[in-house]
Each structure stands twice: as C-alpha cells, then as structure tokens.
Amino acid sequence: MNAARTGSEGPAREGGLTVDQLRERWHAVEPLTYASRIRPAEVLLINADADEVIPKVCTERLREAMGSPEIHWFKAATTPALPAGQGAEGNQRPSPPADGVVTCSSGSPSSSRSSKSP
Secondary structure, eight states: OOOOOOSSSSOSSTTOOOHHHHHHHHGGGOHHHHGGGSOGGGOEEEEETTOSSSOHHHHHHHHHHTTOOEEEEESOOOOOSSOTTOOGGGOOOOOOOTTOOOOSSSSOOOOOSSOBOO
16 A cells, blocks of 8 residues: 655645645636736735734735735734634535644745835
8 A cells, every 4th residue: 555645746645636736726716826917006905914714924925926015904813704624514624734834825925015004
C-alpha cells in the first residue's frame, strides 16, 4: 500500500485532489483571478481587523492585486455562520489549521502601503 503524497504533485489523501487540481477548479471563483479588472480609485475596502473568516493577509494580497485601493480597518471581528466542522446540508466544513498557517493563493502577500484605521 502506497502512502498518500502531499504537495502540488500528489493527492492530499487517497482519492483526493492535488493542490494544482484544486487551484484549477477554484480559478473561476477566486477573487484574485479578477482583481486586475478593478479600478482602484472606485473601490473602498472595509474590513474587520480580527476577521475569523478571511485572514488579514488574504485581504492585503487581494488589495495589492486590485492596485491598492483605499482600505479601512475596523476593530471588529466577523465569525463563521456555522461552527467549525459543520457545513450546509450536513457537509463537513474544515476547521482552521491548528498550526496557524494560512494560505490564500500562491505567493506571499506584501504589507499594505497606505492602510487606514478608524
């Protein structure tokens, strides 16, 4: 019996998808796919600095891909509508990673140049 491989080349688990296969399937709904079409002067991003759904690093990466539109960070949190492990119609929703590692897309985000806080 072969052990399941991990990474972009092999499946994450037996019968699973590779990272590259997931990226291909999610491409049409990935916000970074369309970010370059945004006119930064016409956008205002409003975000919670303690968002539990979309990590700040992912918001910063999207902002950079959009051409760095104005951004406001509020001292607030947003939380998932359903508890970890529970999804719509009984489907399992993955829990946040225990190691705290967050990925939003390939590459590493750079810090915001002109973030504003209220």
